[in-house]
Amino acid sequence: xxxxxxxxxxxxxxxxxxxxxxxxxxxxxxxxxxxxxxxxxxxxxxxxxxxxxxxxxxxxxxxxxxxxxxxxxxxxxxxxxxxxxxxxxxxxxxxxxxxxxxxxxxxxxx
Amino acid sequence: xxxxxxxxxxxxxxxxxxxxxxxxxxxxxxxxxxxxxxxxxxxxxxxxxxxxxxxxxxxxxxxxxxxxxxxxxxxxxxxxxxxxxxxxxxxxxxxxxxxxxxxxxxxxxxx
Numbered sequence: 250x251x252x253x254x255x256x257x258x259x260x261x262x263x264x265x266x267x268x269x270x271x272x273x274x275x276x277x278x279x280x281x282x283x284x285x286x287x288x289x290x291x292x293x294x295x296x297x298x299x300x301x302x303x304x305x306x307x308x309x310x311x312x313x314x315x316x317x318x319x320x321x322x323x324x325x326x327x328x329x330x331x332x333x334x335x336x337x338x339x340x341x342x343x344x345x346x347x348x349x350x351x352x353x354x355x356x357x358x359x
Numbered sequence: 360x361x362x363x364x365x366x367x368x369x370x371x372x373x374x375x376x377x378x379x380x381x382x383x384x385x386x387x388x389x390x391x392x393x394x395x396x397x398x399x400x401x402x403x404x405x406x407x408x409x410x411x412x413x414x415x416x417x418x419x420x421x422x423x424x425x426x427x428x429x430x431x432x433x434x435x436x437x438x439x440x441x442x443x444x445x446x447x448x449x450x451x452x453x454x455x456x457x458x459x460x461x462x463x464x465x466x467x468x469x470x
Binding site: 282284289290291292293294297307308339346347348350351352353 | 363391393401402403404405408447460461462463
């Protein structure tokens with residue numbers, strides 16, 4: 250059972266570089282989410298998608314874009330990375346609850 | 360005021376004791392309440408959900424909800440060192456859409 254798969258697991262970027270974080274789920278869930286988690290803090294919602302073809306901003310969307318490519322895949326893009334975006338990024342999916350989380354991407358921006 | 364607040368911690372209890380984790384929320388329209396456990400360096404996993412006032416028990420875990428006081432708690436009986444983790448409270452408004460997470464309380468159970 251793969252569940253929610255995130256790639257890459259680790260990434261180091263320089264300020265101003267761009268990259269896309271990939272997320273795929275195999276549970277046929279309608280809803281998918283992107284969170285960031287900073288040290289000592291909870292999960293802050295960046296964007297979510299209630300169903301294929303729809304996306305909505307969460308609590309901290311600035312500096313990010315998302316694409317719900319199909320029901321399985323939900324990607325997060327950083328167009329011009331900044332040091333403030335250094336964090337652990339989690340993707341999650343759900344059909345109501347609970348949310349099922351991927352293993353996370355540890356992203357460092359230098 | 361944050362939408363979901365948890366006791367700041369860290370919380371340390373001896374093995375075998377009861378650990379009590381607390382969470383308050385600001386939106387009276389909140390309908391669904393969840394406790395996730397997150398081990399260091401790992402992703403969160405759901406351990407309890409509660410939707411109506413009162414207590415809900417699952418093994419050593421009991422969730423308590425009081426909507427009038429806007430308060431939800433998690434009790435862990437007979438705490439074990441394997442319970443050492445960060446516990447995240449999450450609150451959802453309505454049956455669809457997003458949940459809001461608290462900052463978490465880190466629990467350490469000492470042998």
